[in-house]
Amino acid sequence: MGNELSRIPKVDKLLAWPQVAAFLVKHPRPLVLQAIRNTLDRLRQESVNGVLREKIGEDGLIALVSVELDRLSSSSLRTVINGSGVVIHTNLGRSLLARSACEQIATVAGHYSNLEIDLTTGERGERYSHLEGLLCELTGAEAAIVVNNNAAAVLLALSGMAAGREVVVSRGELVEIGGAFRIPDVMRQSGCLLREVGATNRTHLKDYRSAMTAETGLLLKVHTSNYAVVGFTAEVSIEELVALGSEQGIPVMADIGSGLLLDLSLYGISGEPTINEYVRSGADIITCSGDKMLGGPQAGIILGKRSIIDKLRRHPLLRAIRIDKLTLAGLEATLRLYRDERQAVAEIPTLRMLTLQPADLMKKGQSWLRRLRGKIPVSVTLALQEGSSQVGGGALPLLDLPTVLIAVTAEGLSAQAIDQALRSGRVPVLGRIYRDRYLLDLRTLQENDLPPLAEALQLLVTPPPS
Known part of the structure; x- marks a missing residue:
């Protein structure tokens, strides 16, 4: 040695x-x-x-x-090719931003801006004013405020509305999502007292009613996010909960998670209520994410009654969780696209991917195979097959979106070896393995992914004999 x-x-x-x-x-x-x-x-x-x-x-x-x-x-944070078929992939950065949002972020990043100055009076302004009008216009809410993510939005709302008091929530809605984020833990951190009602699979209006006391500060309904309770189930609708809260003089909060702004039933996607539906229900406060089905940057959006929003604006926690100018720029540009539904579906990548139809994906796949075949080794073969995609981001966990997949095979390489090789390239490629076949989902492959994907496939060579 x-x-x-x-x-x-x-x-x-x-x-x-x-x-x-x-x-x-x-x-x-x-x-x-x-x-x-x-x-x-x-x-x-x-x-x-x-x-x-x-x-x-x-x-x-x-x-x-x-x-x-x-x-x-090299930068530790790198771009990757998402061939997994999960549209809102938390581990890959969730929603891609629209081109106009990226351009607005770049513009604001490189210049001074009117972030907190009223250009009419020359006096100090409020950063939230850049978003509040748009959010109220699009949702019908009285007032709005935005923080750095939905967990922060929930924490602020609970702290501002019910600290030191009981919050009533169904046992079936005490969720844990990625990163060990649990509703009971956030509630404890906010200073609220959790009051569970009902059973895991069935909760009735009478359960809420019997739990309400002089110490009750809030009725809370939580989106079940990335799981679903099916079978022998019952839950109380937001409308029923609002009616009960109004009767007893207790505010109602809805944490709806995904932040869907458009009804996507025309595209075959149903079962996910929109923000507007919750606003129309009369809920006092609604919280949701900006980087899930809304298709914007990471943010926590709080909508609701002006008296409550004004109270949250004065809460000392707000400064610790406020959004920066880049998030504000990206979210504002994304929201502006929603003024025209067709423009939103065409230009917001998350909506565009979710609404792609199988026939469109098949045409895309045939085009990609023609363009790739002349650029890859003869030992690598590509074929199209049907499959399914996932929405991701804690939305519609039971929904399978019909899709078209590229099956990649290479002489002398297992599906696992192909996966390892493609993940190790200059631009990492992330697909999935199913029944010993390596698959790339065309739903989540972007047009600008084709050149680096061709480069990665060129390196899939048969290993020398041992």
């Missing part, structure tokens, strides 16, 4: 090599030093583990340093 370790050069020796001097022209010296140290440390560890390469030539070592230097100088 000592002889092997002695073959690994020292840092100072590498710094004297002309190839490393070339690195120093392009990269800061500390970064080059870190790349060298990381490379040498890895070689020493290989030696300790008995797997040191037989020869460590100068060219080979420089190549290893170059790879490490590229890794260190």
Whole structure:
């Protein structure tokens, strides 16, 4: 082992090599030093583990340093190709933004803006004013405020409306979503006291009524997000809950999660109520996400009665969870598209992907196969097959959207090996494996994904014989 370790050069020796001097022209010296140290440390560890390469030539070592230097100088947050078929994929950043939203973010990011100044009076303004009018116009709500995500929206609403008092909620709605976000935990953090009613699968209006006391501060209805209770079930509608709250003088809050603004039943997607429906129900406060079915940036939208919204504006928690100018710019541009439903469906990527029909996807698939076949090795074959996509983002978990898939096979490579190779490329490709076939869902593949996908498929070569 000592002889092997002695073959690994020292840092100072590498710094004297002309190839490393070339690195120093392009990269800061500390970064080059870190790349060298990381490379040498890895070689020493290989030696300790008995797997040191037989020869460590100068060219080979420089190549290893170059790879490490590229890794260190690359952004950790990278673009990927989503071939999974999950439209609102939380792990991949949820909704893609419309082109106009991206352009507005870039414009605001590179310039000073009237974020908190009233240009008419020259006095200090309020950042939420840029969004409130649009939100009220589109939903019919009296007032609105926006924070950095829906969990924050729920926390603020509970803290501002019912801290120190009981909040009545059905046991079937005590949800946990991704990242271990649980309604009971948020309620505890807000200072509210949880009062569970009903059973996991069945809750009735009489359960809420019997739970209400002088200590009741709020009736809460929660969207069940990424699960559904089916079979022998019963739940109280938001309209029934609002009527009960009005009768007893207790406000009603609805956490509706996905933030759908359009009725998508014409496109074969039903079962997800819209924000407007909840506003018309008379709920005092409604919270939802901006980056799910609404198709905007991450944000928590709070809509409702002006008296309550005004109270939340004065809450000290608001400053800690307020949105920044980039989120505001992206959300405003997204909301403006909703003034014309056809424009929204055409230009907001989430809506466009959700409403794609199987015939359109088949045409897209045939076009993609024609364009890809001349650019990939003969050992790689592509074929179209039918399948299903998922909405994602905690919306409509039982809905399967008919789709068209590209099945990728390569001589000598298993589906798992193809998956590993495509995820490891310059632009990582994420698909799915079903019945030992590697599949890419055309619903979530974007037009600008085709060139990097072709590049990734070119690298799927048959491994040499052992």
